[in-house]
Amino acid sequence: MNVEALKIEEIVKKVLLEISNKTETVDEQYGIFQDMNEAVEAAWHAQKKLVKFNLETRGKFIEAMRKEARKHVELFAKMAVEESGMGRYEDKVLKNIVAIEKTPGIEDLRSEAYSGDDGLTLIELSPFGVIGAITPTTNPTETVICNAIGMIAAGNTVVFSPHPTAKNTSLKCVEILNRAIIAAGGPSNLLTTVSNPTLEQAEIMMKHKKINMLVATGGPGVVKAVLSSGKKAIGAGAGNPPAVVDDTADIEKAAKDIISGCSFDNNLPCVAEKEVIVLDSVADYLIFNMKKHGAYEIKDIDVLNRLQVLISDEKGNPNRDFVGKNADYILKQIGIDCDPNVKVIIMEVDRSHPFVVGELMMPVLPIVRVKDIDDAIELAVKVEHGFRHTAIIHSKNIDHLTRFAKEIQTTIFVKNGPSYAGIGVGGEGYTTFTIAGPTGEGLTSAKSFARTRRCTLVGGFSIK
Ligand code: NAD
Secondary structure (H helix, E strand, O other): OOHHHHHHHHHHHHHHHHHHHOOOOOEHHHOEEOOHHHHHHHHHHHHHHHOOOOHHHHHHHHHHHHHHHHOOHHHHHHHHHHHHOOOOHHHHHHHHHHHHHHOOOHHHOOOEEEEEOOEEEEEEEEEOOEEEEEOOOOOHHHHHHHHHHHHHHOOOEEEEEOOHHHHHHHHHHHHHHHHHHHHOOOOOOOEEEEOOOOHHHHHHHHHOOOOOEEEEEOOHHHHHHHHOOOOEEEEEOOOOOEEEEOOOOOHHHHHHHHHHHHHHHHHOOOOOOOEEEEEHHHHHHHHHHHHHOOEEEEOOHHHHHHHHHHHEOOOOOEOHHHOOOOHHHHHHHOOOOOOOOOOEEEEEOOOOOHHHHOOOOOOEEEEEEEOOHHHHHHHHHHHHOOOOOEEEEEOOOHHHHHHHHHHHOOOEEEEOOOHHHHHOOOOOOOOOOOEEOOOOOEEOOHHHHEEEEEEEEEOOOOOO
16 A cells, blocks of 8 residues: 555544544534534525625636545545445546536536527526435435536535435535635535435425425435425436447457446446347357456356345345445355456346346346347347436447437447446546436536526617
8 A cells, every 4th residue: 555545544534533423523614514404594595695706706616616626536535435335446536536527617507699680588597596416325425526516506505415324425525615615715505414314304305495406316216206396306316227239349349348337436337337238149259358358257057146146136126235345355255266356247147137137236247148239229228227327339330329329218328438438437528427317407517407597688789
């Protein structure tokens, strides 16, 4: 371990110790309240102050958040791994960096104009007010950073309801971002949360009159909860991304990309490859190359059965104890010692196997052989379950690429790259950690958190 890493280790230990020594982390100055009603009230008052600043100043608050967050990426990554017990430190560092650098700010709020004989009409993007943001355990600080930047850029304040298993990590991130805003001359409590987030506190938040909009990033339960709230809601829900490989693909590259995407943060990202569907004619060569790039193949049916009993139920729901765990750790639990550099466990299975159907969120990647592209697309559409989340294809056949995109209807569609290229890591475009398939905003950014308003000036300002 190098000196830098040791330093971070010490800081994390200190922070976690400080937090555990406090019975409750209440720091109202920096947005952390004991009671959800107080957190909402404080964010409501803060929003009134925020909109009094001009856009340039709002931009400065966002730059201050980015700058301060940059100093803490190692801390965020380390805390998230330690507290949630999931994922890989080095990948979380990268995810945090991407959230900080590539989440759009105020530049995302573009106005539209109509002008003519009757005057000038402007379409402007205005804040909703106070947004209730529910965040996951799989990307705790990344989602807080990304939501904070986009929501504040649009003129809102945010009440966070983080996942209880990443509570301390999420609270620390909220505190650090608030400190940065205050140091830049901004109001306190642009971001608030509670010291002990629970489902009950989330319920209070969702029902609170002063919450104008809800944004849920998580599984189907929380998306359903916000969509049933009667408030304007954005739902960023579960995925089960299939990766299709046809016989025109660059198979060596496809194998490498699939292993990189699937193993990224131990498969926690909702966009990560969750099953491979490959044409029979190239399946053996794909598997051969996947093994070259860090896959461990299970061939023995008894071993596969033992793994299945350990990590999932018959519907493919994961055993939470193994979500985001390293491949070698999972293998060890079924008596297999392997090189710690193994990134992904692969196996050939039947198309209805629970590993194919369910979203496991661990580096376990089932492979299904199919006879042709029609079969591949049909199966991929089926196992994506209509989530409209993410799909990946490796192919050089334009017709196959187009047909698959049309039939699967996912929000993110990656062609010839690892899944994470779809969120701006090695692919063009900005980043988000809130991908709203169910409600259709897609890759959310500041404009997703703004209301469209029309301002019409009659009879003037047209100089055409
Ligand atoms: P989760 O659904 O268990 O929890 C997400 C958040 O919702 C947590 O804060 C949790 O406390 C809260 N929550 C859950 N049920 C709730 C309810 N009924 N009412 C109010 N709040 C509730 O998910 P997780 O394990 O933290 O994250 C993994 C899941 O999230 C996966 O399904 C993954 O695909 C999905 N995800 C989606 C996106 C996206 O952008 N679409 C991003 C990250 C994760």
